[in-house]
Amino acid sequence: MRRPRRGEGGVVKKIVALAVLTALLAGCGKEGTPPPKGPQPSSLPSYQVQSGAGITGSPTLDEARRRGHLVVGAKEDQPYLGQKNPATGEYSGFDIEIAKMVAADLGFTPEQIEFRTIASANRETALQNGQVDYYVGTYTINDNRKKLVGFAGPYYLAGQSLLVRRNDNTIQGPEDLAGRKVCSAAGSTPYQRIQKQYPKARLIAYDTYSACVDNLITAQVDAVTTDNTILMGYAAKVPDEMKVVGPLFSQEPYGIGTPKNDTVLRGALNDALAHHQENGDWRKAYDATLGLSGVPAPTPPPIDRY
Secondary structure, three states: OOOOOOOHHHHHHHHHHHHHHHHHHOOOOOOOOOOOOOOOOOOOOOOOOOOOOOOOOOHHHHHHHHHOOEEEEEOOEEOOOEEEOOOOOOEEOHHHHHHHHHHHHHOOOHHHEEEEEOOHHHHHHHHHOOOOOEEOOOOEOOHHHHOOEEEEEEEEEEOEEEEEEOOOOOOOOHHHOOOOEEEEEOOOHHHHHHHHHOOOOEEEEEOOHHHHHHHHHOOOOOEEEEEHHHHHHHHHHOOOOEEEEOOOOOOEEEEEEEEOOOHHHHHHHHHHHHHHHHOOHHHHHHHHOHHHHOOOOOOOOOOOOO
16 A cells, blocks of 8 residues: 555545545435435424514614514624524524523514624624524623623523543543643633633634534543533534533633624513523523533523512
8 A cells, every 4th residue: 555645644644634624514415315424413302482472662673563573683693692504594502492481482483583604703793783583592691792882691501611532531620731732712702701701722723613622532632621511512523532521710601692782582582581591491402402412411501680
């Protein structure tokens, strides 16, 4: 057998990495292609649509009723949280289920929701300009953002964590990162937290977390760090290759972003979240999405009706 010439090994490695990442992130492909590796969402709950007629005084809802559908901002690249199937254009994940269940209490069916991908940097602008009626996409509530937009919830308490290869038992938390290659998104809060609090880690940055995961699978980095929910989604795609480890080392309360001055909408969304937590829909949605990572459903955090 011919030995590869110098440089060929790197090319082959890149090709293998690309193939693995494609399998990891792809949704259902064309007819006849094999299904993506890992468990698939199933048994999603259905949500009983309320009339919504009793909710008055919300300019956002009034406009949505006039147009005949809601426009909801979301993420499209986070497995089991908010992911868009490139073949069908459909969105799926825990955040998408949260958006659907609260929409039902506002009087809208799933067919009356238009999901629109909005990048993290553009969330406040999209809500302020009326591009979306509300936003559900790993959106951490904090005081600075409250100056610009409103928040219903929180509906989930996330926190920074670590994703490692399944057979690696040497990393159990951030205290084990000294001398190890740790990947996160360039300029992100998780990157900055590792840089400040765990300076002995060998930080590597990419524009996307999917690039970090690609490098983790091919053993070019030792860990990926960001919110545990995002990491749980990646782990659920290939549970025999990756796992989430260690305690959370930050608090990230996820909320539903709303236009800042539409207090009626914010109140209605809070009521809807409370309703679906009580009737079990929240738990069913979690189990069918993020729960596929093997992490049991936590207790939903208390709703902050500020």
